[in-house]
Amino acid sequence: MISLTDEERAVDIIFVDLTSLLFVEFLRLQWKRRQLPPGPTPYPLFGNLLQMKFRIHHDILKKMSKLHGNIFTLWLANVPVIVLQGYQAVKEGMTAHAEEVAGRPQNLAFEIMTHGRGVMFSNGHLWKQQRRFGLVTMRKMGVGKKDQECQIQEEACHLVEYLRGTNGKPLDPSMPIINAVSNVICSLILGHRFSLEDENFRRMIEIIDDISAFMNSIWFYVHDRIPWFADRFLTSCKKTFSGINFIRTVFREEIESYKEKGKADESQNFIGYYLDQIAKTEGDADATYNKENLIQSVFDLFLAGTETTATTLCWALLYMVVYPDVQEKVQKELDAVLGSSNVVCYMDRKRLPYTNAVIHEIQRFSNIILIALPRKTVKDTELLGYPIPKNTIVLVNIDSVLSDPEKWETPDQFNPGHFLDKDGNFVHREAFLPFSIGIYTEQQFIYSM
Secondary structure, three states: OOOOOHHHHHHHHHHHHHHHHHHHHHHHHHHHHOOOOOOOOOEOOOEOOOOOOOOOOHHHHHHHHHHHOOEEEEEEOOEEEEEEOOHHHHHHHHHOOOHHHOEOOOOHHHHHHHOOOOOOOOOHHHHHHHHHHHHHHHHHOOOOOHHHHHHHHHHHHHHHHHHHOOOOOOOOOHHHHHHHHHHHHHHHHOOOOOOOOOHHHHHHHHHHHHHHHHHOOHHHHHHHHOHHHHHHHOHHHHHHHHHHHHHHHHHHHHHHHHHHHOOOOOOOOHHHHHHHHHHHOOOOOOOOOOHHHHHHHHHHHHHHHHHHHHHHHHHHHHHHHHOHHHHHHHHHHHHHHHOOOOOOOHHHHHHOHHHHHHHHHHHHHHOOOOEOOOEEOOOOEEEOOEEEOOOOEEEEEHHHHHOOOOOOOOOOOOOHHHHEOOOOOEOOOOOOOEOEOOOOOHHHHHHOO
């Protein structure tokens, strides 16, 4: 008879205990998933992350919706996430219970990035107050009006002159485009523009790319599960969080610089309006206006506004190269309507139906958001007939809306005809939701600048 040593017995006991714990966790997950919309089977420790290859990718969501329907549950480790797929599911889920799904999840990485401040990842009273102030202030500064249109036209002229100066030589247009877009936003929030050679500006643009890459990588989930390890040993985590601190430092210096210069005679910028609001509400226990929320709000505006608009414009240039027939039709319409004028006004869109359709189709086909920022239920609710408990994460798959075959005639083709009627007039499409739907669409608010 073979006798086991004490070490072997200890190993056997540990193995049995771990196996038992994993089995119990597996059963617990199966019990919890019975109360939620259907979805792939989650496993202990990873949930569905292994099946997803540690990425929430729109192609993976599309495959899963074919198996489980237009509302289904994914598990990120032991955290359930409700996914809405297709126009009808997104519309019903986000409009019928918009107030109940108006929160943001408090992921550890999001907490480090924003500390729950600002507009994009704040919640409750703080979010409502910051968002309301942002909307009112942007209107005061002329967003969507003639004054701001002049700023856009000025930056467009700078961009055109830069491109013309290359004399047709090959170039990467991304940085000059980002510079032009950023300067419209920076003029509003900071009161000045950056030059293309500004080192701080270039560093901030690089950091925005780092943030986007980190949030859609395996390291994002590693940080969420074992932050002590990620903060010490993962280069991508350290690089991202260091970059965020750098941008915060730049904006903190901008605020101090504005204070030192004092209020100028010309139109105030966002920082000026916000500092005035801090002074007005000093002593108000209900107010959330303070320097840290100001820094984060400026960060949010810069991050979301620059990246979305610049990426869309880069796609626009690419599509004009790939589809020269579309480019030719746009040029003919511009020449016919505007003549020798090099300036395009917002009101001109009514006289430029084909150009307007092309711009909308660029947004639909480039589909830069793909998956909207996650939301969280703030109370028990119901989505498409399924009970969803409070504090559940909800994801809206924007890609599935902009490529829904039930709403678009040729969803997988670049086709400006999606936005034209048989007489060539521009038509709005209800499934055109490039920035999600409901009451919590900061990207749409920011992009409108």
